[in-house]
Amino acid sequence: MATATLPASSAKGTPMTKEEKKVIFASSLGTVFEWYDFYLYGTLAVIIGKQFFSALDPNSQVIFSLLAFAAGFIVRPFGALVFGRLGDMIGRKYTFLVTILIMGLSTFIVGILPTYSAIGVAAPIILIGLRLLQGLALGGEYGGAATYVAEHAPHGKRGAFTSWIQTTATLGLFLSLIVILGTRTAIGEEAFADWGWRIPFLVSIFLLAISVWIRLSMNESPAFKKMKEEGKTSKAPLTESFGQWKNLKIVILALVGLTMGQAVVWYTGQFYALFFLTGPLKVDGATANILIAVALLIGTPFFILFGSLSDKIGRKPIIMAGCLIAALTYFPLFRALTEAANPDLAKAQAASSVTVVADPKECSFQFNPTGVAKFTSSCDIAKQVLAANSVSYENVAGTGPAKIKIGDKEIESYSSKGLPADEAKAKDAAFKKATIDELRAHGYPAKADPAKMNKPMIIAILTLLVIYVTMVYGPIAAMLVEMFPTRIRYTSMSLPYHIGNGWFGGLLPATGLAIVAQTGNMYNGLWYPIIFATITFVVGMLFVKETKDVDIYAKD
Amino acid sequence: MWKIVVGFLVFAALAMWLLSKGGDVDISGEKHGIDVAPHAASSASNP
Helix, strand or coil, rough: CCCCCCCCCCCCCCCHHHHHHHHHHHHHHHHHHHHHHHHHHHCCCHHHHHHHHHHCCCCHHHHHHHHHHHHHHHHHHHHHHHHHHHHHHHCHHHHHHHHHHHHHHHHHHHHHHHHHHHCCHHHHHHHHHHHEEEEEEHHHHHHHHHHHHHHHHCCCHHHHHHHHHHCCHHHHHHHHHHHHHHHHHHHHHHHHHHHHCCHHHHHHHHHCCCCHHHHHCCCCCCCHHHHHCCCCCCHHHHHHHCCCCHHHHHHHHHHHHHHHHHHHHHHHHHHHHHHHCCCCCCCCCCHHHHHHHHHHHHHHHHHHHHHHHHHHHHHHHHHHHHHHHHHHHHHHHHHHHHHHHHHHHHHHHHCCCEEEEHHHHHCCCCCCCCCCCCCCCCCHHHHHHHCCCCCCCEEEEECCCCCCEEEEEEEEEECCCCCCCCCCCCCCHHHHHHHHHHHHHHHCCCCCCCHHHHHHHHHHHHHHHHHHHHHHHCCCHHHHCHHHHHCHHHHHHHHHHHHHHHHHHHHHHHHHHHHHHHHCCCHHHHHHHHHHHHHHHHHHHHHCCCCCCCCCCCCC | HHHHHHHHHHHHHHCCCHHHHCCCCCCCCCCCCCHHHHCHHHHHHHH
C-alpha cells in the first residue's frame, strides 16, 4: 500500500497532482453512491411499496412509514455522531471505508431481498432495517468525504478541491437515470416492475467494489496522521464537540448560520422547483424532468466556479449572497415560472376569485411529512382539492360544512370522518367533479399546454435557481471543515450538515404544502425557504467568521 | 480537465436521451415514508 502523503502547502498556482485527483475521485465516488441511492429510493418508491408494503395491514403500514421517516430524519444525524466520533478517534480513512461498505452492501442486499409474497412480513422488516443501516452509514459519509479532501488540499485550494464533492449530486441523479431508464428500456415496463427494479440495486456492487478498492489504496489524511503521531487525537470527540460551549457554539453557528440556509436553498432550487412544475403548474412529468436535468447540466459547473472563487474572495460572502439573493428573488422567479410554464393558469388565477367559507376550527395545518396523517374535515378536503388544482383562494370564517365559492357558484364540501369507504369514495368523486368542472369553466387548465410553454425562459429560471444552489453549496464543505480543529472536525461538521440538510431541507416539501393549503396561495410555500435563508443570512453575517485563510493545523 | 468536461457531457447526454425516450419517472429523491398504493403516493406528493 502506498504511504506517501501529500504536501499540505502546495503553491496556489500549481495544477492538481495525480495523487490529489485520486483523493477527490475516491471521496466523490462515495457521495455519488449516496446520491445514487437517494434517487433510487425516490424513483422506485412505488414499485418497492408494491413489492414490500402494500399487503401489510394499515396499522403496520403506519409503523413502517414512521420507520422509513426515521431512517432519513433521525438515523442520519445519529450516524453523523457515530461515524464522526470514529473518524476523529481512529482516522478518516478507515471510518470512511466502513461507511461506504455498510452503505453499499445495504443497497446491494435490497437487490436480492425476497419480497413480501415470498417471505411475508420479514421482507419489509429487513428492508426497513437495511434503510436504517444505510441511513446510519450515510450520516458519516459526507463529513468524511469533505474532511478527507479538505485535509489533503493545499492551503488556498480547499474550496476548489471540496467543491468537486458537491457535483456528485448531479452525477448521482444522471447515473440513476441511466441505470433505471436503461434497464426499463431494455427489458420493458412489465418485467421492470416485476423483477427488473432489482438491477439498479445490484449494479451498485460495481460502484462499491471500485470505491473500496480505491479507498484501500489511499493514505490517511496528513492532518490526522500528524495529530496521531503527536498523540493529540481526541479521546472523547462527542464530549469535546458538544459538551464544551466554545465548540458547541460553533456547531450551532454552523447549523443556523450556514447549513440551514444552504439546505433550504438547495431543496428549493432542485426539488421544490420540480414539484412546482409538476404539481401546481401541471407540466407533464417527462417534460419537467428534462427541463430540470438541462438546468442541472448547465448549473453544475458553477459548484466548481464558486468553490474556487471562495478561495479567493472568501466562503462567507458567496454563501451569504446566495441565501440573500435567493430569499429576495424566489417570489418573482416562481411567478415568472408560472407565466412561462402555464400562462393559462396565471390568467385564470388573476381573473377569477375563489373563496373557502369554513369554520376555522375545522381547518387543520395539513403538515404530513410521513404521509400517514389523514385529513378528513370538510374544510381540509375542500382545501386539498383547491390546492391540487393550483387555485389561489381566500379564507372566510363560516359555520357548518365548508363551502367553495367560485364566482357565483357555491359547492358544499363533505367530511369523510366515520363514513364507510364506498360512501367516502363516492362523495369524494362527486365533490371533486363539481369543483373541477367549475374551475375549468373559469379557465383553470387541466394541464400545462406544451405549445404555450416558453421553454428557454423556464430553463433560464431553473438554471438561476440551480446557480443559487451552487453559491451556497459550492464553498460549504471547505467552510465547515475550517471551522473546527482536526481532533473533532469529523464529528463537529457532520452533525450540523445532516441536521441542516435532513431536517430543514427534508421538511421543506411537506411544510411548503401545508402552508399552501392553509393560506390558499400556491406561492406561499416559498415562505419556508425564504424565512430560513434569511435567518441564516442574518446569523451568518453577524456571527460566522470568514475561514478561507484559517490554518487548519493551527489548533492541533 | 477537458476529459472531465467531455465525460460529464457524454454522461449527461446519455441521461437526457434516455429521459427523452421515456422519462416520466420521479426524480424528486427518496421518500420519507412508504408508498403503498397509487392514491397514497398522490396524496403524499400533491398538495
